[in-house]
Amino acid sequence: MTDTATAAPVRTANPRVEQLLVDRWSPRSFDESAIPDEDLAVIFEAAGLAASAYNYQPWRFLYAKRGDANWDRFLSILIPFNASWVKDASVLIYIVSDTQMGEGENAKPAHAHSFDAGAAWANMALQATALGYHAHGMVGLDFDAARTELQVPDRFRIEAAVAIGKKDVPERLPEGLREREVPSTRKPVSEVAFAGNFK
Numbered sequence: 001m002t003d004t005a006t007a008a009p010v011r012t013a014n015p016r017v018e019q020l021l022v023d024r025w026s027p028r029s030f031d032e033s034a035i036p037d038e039d040l041a042v043i044f045e046a047a048g049l050a051a052s053a054y055n056y057q058p059w060r061f062l063y064a065k066r067g068d069a070n071w072d073r074f075l076s077i078l079i080p081f082n083a084s085w086v087k088d089a090s091v092l093i094y095i096v097s098d099t100q101m102g103e104g105e106n107a108k109p110a111h112a113h114s115f116d117a118g119a120a121w122a123n124m125a126l127q128a129t130a131l132g133y134h135a136h137g138m139v140g141l142d143f144d145a146a147r148t149e150l151q152v153p154d155r156f157r158i159e160a161a162v163a164i165g166k167k168d169v170p171e172r173l174p175e176g177l178r179e180r181e182v183p184s185t186r187k188p189v190s191e192v193a194f195a196g197n198f199k
């Protein structure tokens, strides 16, 4: 289906699905604009409203805004393919999660740390969408470099990176990436939700 005004492809879903969820998708063409700190603060606050086991809030967000003192260093951690388009995004965020609950002798493994950080990422992406941005998650990065470069303590797991920015036209991208600049499809519910045992 296409948008009648722009002819851009749009995603469709059961009309009872919340529109914000339908509108979130992961483009790669960003317009180099700056993101105000106030918007970023809203996005991080929304991310932190995610539920987490024991309300432990294991997520941490390390970020650099386009052109700031950390930007080139943050960008260099991505695989070259991702860096080639993230360079035009407004902010690059690394999400890490605390694998332990408690301190010292009381520290215990936190079973749900990645699950909870994933919930925070979902909130982040949806809030960004609601504010007129797009968010694009990434695991195409050098995890060893991220740990060293960002000085992430051993007990934290580096989960993923996220680029957020204002979407630009597909023509901005090199050929080959342009046709991928559309919302993707999904497996039918019957393939992922089972009444009863695993099928």
Ligand SMILES: Cc1cc2nc3c(=O)[nH]c(=O)nc-3n(C[C@H](O)[C@H](O)[C@H](O)COP(=O)(O)O)c2cc1C
Residues within 6 Å of the ligand: 024, 025, 026, 027, 082, 136, 137, 138, 139, 140, 141, 160, 182, 183, 184
């Ligand atoms: C954790 C995670 C890692 C991803 N890694 C990459 C990546 O390294 N490079 C990339 O171009 N897209 C990456 N993606 C984007 C996915 O390919 C995209 O979300 C998926 O195809 C669904 O499309 P949609 O987000 O537009 O609905 C990643 C997404 C997530 C959530």
